[in-house]
Amino acid sequence: NAGVMQNPRHLVRRRGQEARLRCSPMKGHSHVYWYRQLPEEGLKFMVYLQKENIIDESGMPKERFSAEFPKEGPSILRIQQVVRGDSAAYFCASSPPWGQGKNEQYFGPGTRLTVT
Amino acid sequence: AQTVTQSQPEMSVQEAETVTLSCTYDTSESDYYLFWYKQPPSRQMILVIRQEAYKQQNATENRFSVNFQKAAKSFSLKISDSQLGDAAMYFCAGRETSGSRLTFGEGTQLTVNP
Numbered sequence: 001n002a003g004v005m006q007n008p009r010h011l012v013r014r015r016g017q018e019a020r021l022r023c024s025p026m027k028g029h030s031h032v033y034w035y036r037q038l039p040e041e042g043l044k045f046m047v048y049l050q051k052e053n054i055i056d057e058s059g060m061p062k063e064r065f066s067a068e069f070p071k072e073g074p075s076i077l078r079i080q081q082v083v084r085g086d087s088a089a090y091f092c093a094s095s096p097p098w099g100q101g102k103n104e105q106y107f108g109p110g111t112r113l114t115v116t
Numbered sequence: 117a118q119t120v121t122q123s124q125p126e127m128s129v130q131e132a133e134t135v136t137l138s139c140t141y142d143t144s145e146s147d148y149y150l151f152w153y154k155q156p157p158s159r160q161m162i163l164v165i166r167q168e169a170y171k172q173q174n175a176t177e178n179r180f181s182v183n184f185q186k187a188a189k190s191f192s193l194k195i196s197d198s199q200l201g202d203a204a205m206y207f208c209a210g211r212e213t214s215g216s217r218l219t220f221g222e223g224t225q226l227t228v229n230p
Contacts, residue, residue, distance in 0.1 A: 042207055043161070045218065104163060104166065107161035
């Protein structure tokens, strides 16, 4: 059973460009979470999605950031017009539907975004 | 909302010795989960141990155990017989049962000296 997959592992963007980060949850998992880790800090929650629904986006910056988890395909975190402050590691985690398993979140390896 | 605090930015231990990492938290809810995650240089987040708040018994996973003091809102991680591979950043995290998000502490960088 493959773990949570994220790609790319490393992404370099110039200021003003768009960044698209992808996350494929573990098989059987329908819940996806995105976290951001700034240098020398802990992970901060950004958004929680289920298939085709955003459940909690209270951690997302109000502008330039968006996330989706379509019926088919991976979850996408999109950052428009990137700025240097967006440079961070972005982690995706997934968990099974409520009532199945321990509802633990399993993390992917992260995408390191560098904005030059 | 939950807050998690780790007051030790760095800790070190001799190989084969025991080390304890501290964590305190705050929540208004009675039902929640607490976790310790390990982040080695690869940056992969690895779940080390989990504790349900309603369980009085401290969780144990091989060389890793917790000291869960609910009244004091303290959740420390004890690593016994430390190994070089234990060197990593350790994050304490909590999740309230009513919510889904994990709230992380600032992390403790553990060095294991040979």
